[in-house]
Amino acid sequence: MAPKLPPQPPLEHSSAATAGGAAAHHAPPRGMLRWLLTTNHKEIGSLYLIFSLIMFFIGGIFALVVRAELFQPGLQLVNPEFFNQMTTMHGLIMVFAAVMPAFTGLANWMIPLQIGAPDMALPRLNNFSFWLLPVAFLLLLSTLLMPGGGPNFGWTFYAPLSTTFAPPSTTFFILSLHIAGISSILGAINIVATILNMRAPGMRMMDMPLFVWTWLITAFLLIAVMPVLAGVITMMLMDINFGTSFFNAAGGGDPVLFQHLFWFFGHPEVYIMILPAFGIVSAIIPTFARKPLFGYASMVYATASIALLSFLVWAHHMFVVGLPLVAELFFMYTTMLIAVPTGVKVFNWITTLFRGSITFEPPMLFALAFVVLFTIGGFSGLMLAIAPADFQYHDTYFVVAHFHYVLVPGAVFAIMAGVYYWLPKWTGHYPNVRLSQWHFWLSVIGVNLTFFPMHFSGLAGMPRRIPDYALQFADFNLVSSLGAFMFGASQLVFVAVVILCVRGGEKAPAKAWEGAEDLEWSVPSPAPLHTFETPPTFSPHVH
Amino acid sequence: MRTLLVWVAGCWTLAGLSPLALANGWNMPVGVTDLSREIYSLHMTIFWICVAIGVVVFGVMFYSLFRFRRSRGAKADNFHENTTVEVLWTAIPLLILVGMAVPATATLVKMYDASDAELDVMITGQQWRWRYEYLGEDVAFTSNMSTPRAQIRGEEARGEHYLLEVDEPLVLPTNRKVRFLMTADDVIHSWWVPDLAVKQDTIPGFINENWVNIDEPGIYRGQCAELCGMDHGFMPIVVHAMEGEEFDEWLAERKEAAAEEALGVDRDWELDELMERGEAVYGSICASCHQAEGQGAPPAFPSLAGNERLIEDVEWHVQTIVNGVSGTAMPAFRSTLNPVEIAAVATFTRNAWGNDTGDAVQPSEIAEQLAQ
Numbered sequence: 001m002a003p004k005l006p007p008q009p010p011l012e013h014s015s016a017a018t019a020g021g022a023a024a025h026h027a028p029p030r031g032m033l034r035w036l037l038t039t040n041h042k043e044i045g046s047l048y049l050i051f052s053l054i055m056f057f058i059g060g061i062f063a064l065v066v067r068a069e070l071f072q073p074g075l076q077l078v079n080p081e082f083f084n085q086m087t088t089m090h091g092l093i094m095v096f097a098a099v100m101p102a103f104t105g106l107a108n109w110m111i112p113l114q115i116g117a118p119d120m121a122l123p124r125l126n127n128f129s130f131w132l133l134p135v136a137f138l139l140l141l142s143t144l145l146m147p148g149g150g151p152n153f154g155w156t157f158y159a160p161l162s163t164t165f166a167p168p169s170t171t172f173f174i175l176s177l178h179i180a181g182i183s184s185i186l187g188a189i190n191i192v193a194t195i196l197n198m199r200a201p202g203m204r205m206m207d208m209p210l211f212v213w214t215w216l217i218t219a220f221l222l223i224a225v226m227p228v229l230a231g232v233i234t235m236m237l238m239d240i241n242f243g244t245s246f247f248n249a250a251g252g253g254d255p256v257l258f259q260h261l262f263w264f265f266g267h268p269e270v271y272i273m274i275l276p277a278f279g280i281v282s283a284i285i286p287t288f289a290r291k292p293l294f295g296y297a298s299m300v301y302a303t304a305s306i307a308l309l310s311f312l313v314w315a316h317h318m319f320v321v322g323l324p325l326v327a328e329l330f331f332m333y334t335t336m337l338i339a340v341p342t343g344v345k346v347f348n349w350i351t352t353l354f355r356g357s358i359t360f361e362p363p364m365l366f367a368l369a370f371v372v373l374f375t376i377g378g379f380s381g382l383m384l385a386i387a388p389a390d391f392q393y394h395d396t397y398f399v400v401a402h403f404h405y406v407l408v409p410g411a412v413f414a415i416m417a418g419v420y421y422w423l424p425k426w427t428g429h430y431p432n433v434r435l436s437q438w439h440f441w442l443s444v445i446g447v448n449l450t451f452f453p454m455h456f457s458g459l460a461g462m463p464r465r466i467p468d469y470a471l472q473f474a475d476f477n478l479v480s481s482l483g484a485f486m487f488g489a490s491q492l493v494f495v496a497v498v499i500l501c502v503r504g505g506e507k508a509p510a511k512a513w514e515g516a517e518d519l520e521w522s523v524p525s526p527a528p529l530h531t532f533e534t535p536p537t538f539s540p541h542v543h
Numbered sequence: 544m545r546t547l548l549v550w551v552a553g554c555w556t557l558a559g560l561s562p563l564a565l566a567n568g569w570n571m572p573v574g575v576t577d578l579s580r581e582i583y584s585l586h587m588t589i590f591w592i593c594v595a596i597g598v599v600v601f602g603v604m605f606y607s608l609f610r611f612r613r614s615r616g617a618k619a620d621n622f623h624e625n626t627t628v629e630v631l632w633t634a635i636p637l638l639i640l641v642g643m644a645v646p647a648t649a650t651l652v653k654m655y656d657a658s659d660a661e662l663d664v665m666i667t668g669q670q671w672r673w674r675y676e677y678l679g680e681d682v683a684f685t686s687n688m689s690t691p692r693a694q695i696r697g698e699e700a701r702g703e704h705y706l707l708e709v710d711e712p713l714v715l716p717t718n719r720k721v722r723f724l725m726t727a728d729d730v731i732h733s734w735w736v737p738d739l740a741v742k743q744d745t746i747p748g749f750i751n752e753n754w755v756n757i758d759e760p761g762i763y764r765g766q767c768a769e770l771c772g773m774d775h776g777f778m779p780i781v782v783h784a785m786e787g788e789e790f791d792e793w794l795a796e797r798k799e800a801a802a803e804e805a806l807g808v809d810r811d812w813e814l815d816e817l818m819e820r821g822e823a824v825y826g827s828i829c830a831s832c833h834q835a836e837g838q839g840a841p842p843a844f845p846s847l848a849g850n851e852r853l854i855e856d857v858e859w860h861v862q863t864i865v866n867g868v869s870g871t872a873m874p875a876f877r878s879t880l881n882p883v884e885i886a887a888v889a890t891f892t893r894n895a896w897g898n899d900t901g902d903a904v905q906p907s908e909i910a911e912q913l914a915q
Contacts, residue, residue: 073701073705073706074694074695074696074697074701075695075696075697076697080773080774080775080776080777081773081840084770084772084773084775147842148842148843152772152773153770153772154770158730158731158769158770160729160730160731160747161730161731161770161771161772164730164871164872165670165729165730165772165843165872167842167843168842248748249746249747249748249749250747250748250869254748254749255731255746255747255748255749256746256749289611289619290613290619291619291620291621291623292621292623293623294622294623294624295623295624295629296623296624297624298624298629320733320742320743320744320768321744321746321751322743322744322746322749322751322752325651325652325655328651328655329648329651332644332647332648332651333644336640336643336644337640339636339640340633340636340637340640343632343633343636344629344632344633346600347600347632350600350603350604350607351628352623353604353607353608353611354603354607354611355607355611355617355619355620355622356607356611356617356619356620357611357612357613357617357618357619358607358608358611358612358613358617359612359613359614368608371604372601372604375597375600375601376597379593379596379597380593382589382593383586383589383590383593386585386586386589386643386647387647387651388578388581388582388585388647388650388651388654389582389585389586389589389647391582391654391740391741391742391743392571392582392586392737392740392742394733394742394768395733395735395742395768395769396768456569456570459569459570459571460568460569460570460571460572461572461737461765463735463766463767463768463776464768464770465770465775465776466766466775466776467776468695468706468776468777469706469776470704470705470706470707471701471703471705472568
């Protein structure tokens, strides 16, 4: 019996496609439908980026509610219950709805262009994985309006606070994370399939730009750990609704099991948010130093080592839960080891600058700030790795300072560097230099004012996630709050730069930056909707 | 060029701030135990190592950014890959890390040796207070934040120890090894006093171990470090460390008082007496969830004022206090409150806020139930 086949595409399409040329394509559907149905990697990339920018502002507003309440001692604006919802939602939205989709958006736009492929390998899946996201996060945001409020147990949602003691909306929170997780896994599969199968003829793995390499490794991390997250939230779902006791000691379960499972996902997750950033910075620094990256191969190996080590360090988030001594030592040593490949990366960037011919265009400013400030976050990470000292650092603002240094001037600055770098390719215009510089300097000052004092308040004894604090922490918190509002406001400049750049500006040629080498600079600016319909000839430049 | 100068100025300001960090209130406290001093010195060692690496790395970086600018006519070189350099910058950090791991391991081994303690204290985290039990001494009490809510709301001037003061501090002897056994009744909490360098999660259903040996008498303050719900920010810890003899006297007094309380179980209590005692228990134990006026915070924390089932069914009411409600935030108080306290708080909630049942639940009835 013949299987029932899906309807064939209209004949004109397939025959015209073989003829090639721009006329080969349908006029896209108009209006909203075009965006809903698009399978084009550039359009889906733009959707991801716009979505993540909107979420970046929503998550940012939550952060500003937190910082406004912490502006001075006492409870002024919100009650503790709502405060906990704000810290939780800020973390969840920034991690899952802002940073991760932003990198996926950049991957969608740039990976096909960088490897000379006409599109992603699985375009319809690509559409599906994007449109899952608005569903997931509208659902998540709607929990704030439900009786009992939204998630209030921190973005790490430790059981049993997130199970037995959680608000009724937690089941919706679980569903929303499941949907976001499916989106991530599908996106990752698509990226792996694209990179492994659709490189231009002659492009070997070791010829790929580092952004492609770091994303390939990131995609494998996603495929490995998102199912673990799905597992752990399903166990929560069972504990909450079906009377199981995975995390309930009274029924024979173990609350610490939750943390092991969560961080087995969670630690690779933090590398998921930083490895593509390494890739972006590794593209930008050689471009504006006009000098090849010092060690291409060692960058690839360092990225792979970091990814492998990321599976062996999870319990450094759990040094004070009462692990046995041997486990403490194991996780302390493996965590310290991560400093070696991370150091290799920083040394490589700096050696690339050495004896270059350096200019300071906006993408370069953000990339350089990334190197300095990410390294500061790396230093505090090294301090946190020292298990005995972590008994003092753990769950304080020192940790908050650490992970914001690697995530804000780390991941977020790298995303912005990437946006400034590729905007000429996307829009055909250079971003306004003056405004970009304003955005950069306000952001750098704002971010340091916000997060540097947190090192001090943490060391002096201020725990995380408290809505009110003892009087000795007042000065630090005041500075942090002022810095946070400054940083938040300066992102409006960023939006202005992007909108102005889409609408006009200095015209950019195909090769928008003098020192840029990769394949994306061989297609016109703005990149036409369809590129590389016939594979480009790729001649490997010496890395 | 001008922007670059600002850049560098900014970075030097950051670097300039770090010595300030050594001043009090900017850095980790040195603390009052051998271990806290060791941890402090590990912290400062790794900090200075980071500073040294930072000076070299950022030094080369900013030198390059100045020296090799195109605006100064720099021509790009084309060098890349150098095995010697790459081996060196892998090996040297590795050696530094080994050098750091040795003392860290030694300290950690000491921290894990809780043997030969002279006193065992059970620490139990509860939403949102701490309970301390001197094991084998029949002395136990709960410790609540004593900062008035009016100060939090800004209606009163805030005191010196705002949010870091309690009604009953944990009293410990100096120069004796004290072992902590730590658990929780509801969610995970974390008991942290920076000056003692003790931070340990308290986990429901499991017992963790830690220890201190305090050098100097004094008052040491800390707070819960693990998010534990609504009032996570309001469960401070105060440790009052006193000389051994003074501590022994204090413990003897507390034992006597506890024995006296135990006698009270057998006698009949007047309604007024029970109400007075019950109000105190309610304020320190129940009010954080069920609120000062018994109005609760539904859906998580039901209202007690005008609660029909509570008013009608005294047996169910007492059962709920004694055994808790499984699957909800209501813990069992059978082991944390004594029969007098349970009877008193049951009586209080049956008669306060217009519940007016007139019932006086007697401690002896509770003791009988608990014995079953």
